[in-house]
Amino acid sequence: MTDVIERAKKIKLLSCDVDGVMTDGALLFTSEGQEIKAFNILDGQGIKMLQNSGVKVCIITGRTSAMVQNRAKNLGIEILHQGREDKIDAIQEIAQDLNITLDQVAHIGDDLPDLPVIRKVGLGVTVPNGADLMKEHAHHCTTRSGGKGAVRELCELIMKAQDTLADAHAFYLK
Template sequence: MNDELLQRARGIRLAVFDVDGVLTDGRLYFLADGSEFKTFNTLDGHGIKMLINSGVRTAIISGRSTPVVERRARNLGIQHLYQGREDKLAVLDELLAELKLDHGQVAYLGDDLPDLPVIRRVGLGMAVASADSFVRQHAHGVTRARGGEGAAREFCELILQAQGNLETLQSAYL
């Protein structure tokens, strides 16, 4: 974690996640009946829960829509869920108006071109290691982990460390 990323993460009040390629490995699984399923990483889930417990609000903004994501968001306690929304920056602007926050107070984790306008606009815009190379090039930082393989946990722990909450949350398990 470099000093610039830690500085950007100090004032974060809202962490926003893309789904496919970030909270999952990006593969889409369709069953014969047309339904789909996704696999999520439990380490990422616990990182999001720790972030919520520290007082940082959370949101998902996804261009696709599926009941699986709704269930995962509910299970983790993610407060704001937007699915089937292609213009992610417009969604973020709506959410910020509702929460009375500004772009500088937002961290975003994405992986592909539709995420780029948000990554470039927020206070901490990051890409997962498996993100499109153009997106990685324009993000403030890139996780070491790939999407669906601990990248969200790394992102959450960066924010928690910058805000001085990581060690306290971890030590609760000792």
């Protein structure tokens, strides 16, 4: 865990997959074919706290969904790449735009399209409901599953490593 904390201290950008990470991975459709996604409110609060601490957050997903666009907007996430199966190219573009290195990036993903990113970034994270190969290559696996607070757990891990979590909590304890 010491290695994970050291890696988390350097993070300036958290990159998140959606299905299986920000959601539980279930794809729900109405009878009209409209997609429905359920996001966890704990993750949203964690993302807001992390952003307030100075760490940027982006979303990179292979699918395209108006629901994801709305969720990103609601959370103030300005960097959203949808329909990107080439996630490693996307994260390299984002890092270049932000003038940061890949060792300053954390990425959380659950399946093989995330594997190249997990292997290249400073802090590669997966979830318990992720593919076994992801767990073999990730630096860390959250205790909470995707869609059940895994992103919040990672946000708090980064903030704790960077000594910003107590300040975020202090706002609510006053």
